[in-house]
Amino acid sequence: MPVVRPEQAVRHETHGARFLVHASPATGAAVLRAWRLEIPAGTAGVEHTISHEEVFHLLAGSAVVAIDGRPATLAAGDTAVAPAGSTLRVDNPGPGPAAAWVTTTAGLTATLADGTVITPPWAA
Numbered sequence: 001m002p003v004v005r006p007e008q009a010v011r012h013e014t015h016g017a018r019f020l021v022h023a024s025p026a027t028g029a030a031v032l033r034a035w036r037l038e039i040p041a042g043t044a045g046v047e048h049t050i051s052h053e054e055v056f057h058l059l060a061g062s063a064v065v066a067i068d069g070r071p072a073t074l075a076a077g078d079t080a081v082a083p084a085g086s087t088l089r090v091d092n093p094g095p096g097p098a099a100a101w102v103t104t105t106a107g108l109t110a111t112l113a114d115g116t117v118i119t120p121p122w123a124a
Contacts, residue, residue, distance in 0.1 A: 002028040009036065012122050016043045017090075021122040023103075033108065033123045037100045039063060039092040047089040048110040048118070054082045054102060056090070061098030064091045074100075 004027050009020040016039070023034035036059070039045075047066075056065055058074040065072055065080040066089040074080060082088045092098045108123035 010122070012120070014120075015046045016040060017045070019120070019122050024122060025106075025124075029106075031106055032103060033106055034101065034103045035122050037090070037102050039090065039098045039100075041092055041094055041096050041098075043092045045090040046112065047087055048112050049085065049087050050082060050104075051084060051109040051111075052105050052107065052123075053084045054088065054104045054108070056080045056082070057101045057103075059099040059101055061092065061096050062094050063098040063100065064093060065089075066091075 004022045009022050010024070010026070012019040012021065018038040020036040020038065022036065023029035023032050057079045058076050060076050063074050065074055067080065067082045068086050072080060104123055106124070108120065110118045110120065112118065
């Protein structure tokens with residue numbers, strides 16, 4: 001059984017946030033992808049449309065998750081489910097950092113407002 005220790009997680013940074021990848025093909029995950037999302041205080045997310053369902057479980061801090069333009073403030077322990085095809089944005093307007101555990105299925109893509117399609121390497 002593969003075990004990924006925090007220091008072994010592959011790091012990616014984009015749009016002001018850090019993605020610490022734990023479940024990926026490199027760690028033996030065939031279907032699911034999972035990462036720790038770290039969002040510094042004062043970070044405004046980038047709105048994008050997701051191809052696959054994503055589940056966000058807030059571990060620490062607070063964050064505002066907007067799904068199809070409907071924002072909800074999450075506190076540690078809260079979970080938001082963004083359906084496939086929904087428009088998503090995650091902000092941290094608060095004074096401290098926020099951290100979430102995010103899970104999706106392999107092959108996730110994100111389409112930005114300008115039509116650019118991104119295939120995040122942590123969700124491929």
